[in-house]
Amino acid sequence: MPRRIARSRRAVAGLVLLAALFAVAFGGPLLSRWGWDDTDFAAFRQGPSARHWLGTTQSGRDVLALTLRGTRRSLLIGLSVAVLSTGLAGLVGTVAGFAGGRLDRVLMWATDLLLVLPSFLLVAVLAPQLGGGGLVPLLAALLWMVSARAVRGTTVSLREREYVLAARFLGASPARVIVRHVLPQLASLLVVDASVNVSVAVIAESGLSYLGFGVRPPDVSLGTLVAAGQGAAATCPWPFAAAAAMLVLIVLAVNLLGDGLRDVLDPAAGQGRGDR
Template sequence: MTLSDTTGPVALASVRQHGRSLRSLPAIAAAVFLAVLAAVSLLAPLLPLDPTTTDLAARWQPPSAEHLFGTDDLGRDYFARVVYGGRISLTVGVLAMLAATGIGVLVGLVAGYARGWLDETLMRLVDFLSSIPWMVLVIVASVFLRPGLWTIILVIGLFAWMPTARLVRAETLSLRERTYVGYARFLGEKPRRVVWRHVMPDAAPTIIVAAAATISSAMLTESALSFLGLGIQPPMASWGSLLESAQGALARNPWLALIPGLLIMLTVLSFNVLGDALRRAIVERDDA
């Protein structure tokens, strides 16, 4: 058995053995909700749904058997709009999370393992970017980039990695002093190999928790930007843009705002519940 066989596999096995929190009712309910949401979003093109066809004679219809969520100001089926809007919101959340997590993990690992002047430089960069309100960054970026799906993913991904970098750096500083990491350095393994084979696996639970929080943050940011008209542009729709378009009909058809607002709340809550359950599972592992 090699040294690397006792790091990552042990950490992941411990999470499974001491993962009672992941089997709690809230965590299971959150996982089921997200699984159903992801399945409907992925299968939307195969379903008989048309989010763009207008029918002015059917404007502002209430929920019915023909239109489950009613229709909007152009007579479009609101259920179809919500389903396709969920595809966009989840796409933004997942892709922005991947970008932000990738940058944050790289910066955190390098800063925590290298220490010294490189750690100081990277952390000062993190402090500087964190001190700038995200809305200012987005408005400045929107001046140079055309608003749209990929722009919003790029902007969120580039400006949402700082919390992940801090968490991963703190975890790396702790793992760097572990006996097996010191033994790997003593054997002459290159720093890149030590980080990849011995530090990264044990930092994985922290990274997963940070990624879950980043998805929630990305979805809320996208919703806020779309609500302000700086995010997803017509004819595409996200839950945030549906909220923005429904604000003029709150008195007449309040469900047009309640439905996407409720889905945003439940989705963000589900990601947070899963992240918290994983955090508690990690604590149970460490206490065992």
């Protein structure tokens, strides 16, 4: 598997870029003299300089430190949401597809019900009640349904395979059959789904924070930085541009990695690309 991933230029480019973003976001503050919550009272709304590499905000805070803080928050939220939503989709989809019958109908009915609920309205109502710590489970609860239906459909076909039927006839418990024989066949689908969900979660968190439903002051994320900097983007572009550029790089890295993993794990989907 590592060799196949190494032959995919998309996967390698996405992985390298994502690793670089993590290194900068988590290692950069160790090399900077400014913390994200520090204020330089001698430098209000100044451009990039040797003292402040990306300039300062109107309140005298270092743009580089704020951007790195926002990047860490967005990356951690994106990864946490992806793990939770993909795990929930895998659990519901495999249980529904393998069990069938009434349990399948109940789980899929609940999934369909959640799909038609207005997500933005739910976020607007629940986010203020849950606070900043509730953003991850809230986003995860809104991103798993489509993936669960895909997992359920694949599981329905897998449960009729000869090796699955043989394990069941030999007395293996449903949980053991799912863990030993079904989930390994779903690994590629779940891995690609998780990579896509990282990008979706980062964009969703940034959008919600931009609108005031996500990360709240005094903490920052890329969405809050974009919102704070857009008003003066014409005359003081560095706070807005730094956060927007970092957001674009995160989404680009995750999408490249997801496309590369899809090509590696599902070669039929990657035919004609010529990038492996």
